Amino acid sequence: MNNVKKASFNYMLKSKGNIITILTMLVLYILVCVGIYAGVFKTKSEQEMALIMYILILGITLLIANSLVLDLTVKDKLSNRIEFFLAANIKIKDLILAYSEQMLKMASFVPFMVFMTFYYFIDFEYSFMQIVILYMTTVALSYSEVLFLNTYTFYAQKNKLFKNVIIFGTFLIIYLSGMFSKELIALVEQFGLDIIYVIIGFNLILSSVLYLVSRKKIKDLNNELLIKQRGQWE
């Protein structure tokens, strides 16, 4: 499993497509930093800023992770490399877990910088523990989503459609959350809740569901099914 981890990280690190995606997200991060410095978010409440930070961390992680899944897992599947790996005794479960772990590692760099920037430059009244729990549960959700994406790649027949749904869905969530952050917070407050607890609860529930579904799907995968499930790009 360590060999697969080493190899996949090395592959992702040298892939031009992945480097471009990470650099694009880095530019987005710099724009956010400039926005904070220029006082663009001055009118935003503490809750709104927590929501924006959350959406940025999750959204950036997902966009990078999706690019990594396409570049590594989908290509492995479509090029028959998976069959070669399996025939040499690499287990599909080990491969999916190793890929997911390495992808999360690579996709978490920019989001971690977003988190640190917000933590240091936004005057949150939330306690240190509350912010850390928010971040940790977001990482847990990110991992479950990466695991789910990697697992589902082996079931999906139309991989391009699968990619488009993920990218479009992520952008939509980022856009809608940014546009309607005020309304969203007002809605949550109507129930006497703080947005940070809602986010933590959402993270815990969704990450558990995605993790359990992924593990069940991984358990159901066998070599024969993987060879038959060729998949296509178009």
Next chain:
Amino acid sequence: MIQNMIEIEKISKSFGSRTLFEDFSLDIKNNSIHAIIGPNGSGKTTLLRMLTGLYEIDGGRIKSNGSHAMLLENDYLYEEKSGLENLKLFGLYFGYKAQDYERYSDLLNLTGELDKRVSTYSKGMKRKLSLLVVIMMNRDIIYLDEATSGVDPISRVEIRKIISQLKNDGKTVIITSHDLSEVEKIAEQITMIKEGDLVFNLSHKEIEGKSLEDIFIKAGERNE
């Protein structure tokens, strides 16, 4: 020393309602070159897939006394990377260092091409690079599924040379092929299967002086 590297005992395999293998048995000797031949759809690739664990058998037993790797019929290289980068990357997956490969890449006449991108390679060069990766994995058993299919005559000779070298290095090589003249030149043991049935299992000595093509056609007709 182990006599048989692989022992296949009464295995069976069905796909839905279609039974392909039933009570199929075969021994593959240690440090030998064993060819499996048969017409299209005879079950050669399925047999290799069962031997490598890609397919689960429905019944019977397969005893393998060594580690294995398999050269697939279709290409699976990283097209956008160079030959050497492919060698190194697969090395990370399988825990070998991309060193001392020249001994084999020279035999395959590939050393001078390793800096080029795989997408510029011919089919023969891709097969040879895939074979080089499998060799570098240093497994006891090497399965070669249609290793010379669609490959130019010069590359075929080079692949034959390297298979002989692998035997000299103590490996057990199992090849499938449509090309009977190719098999005749290299295999020590030849097994013909048809729709999952064993048609014949002959040593190279037993077919010496005879035409494998004639044996193949007659045996095929008898089995119909």
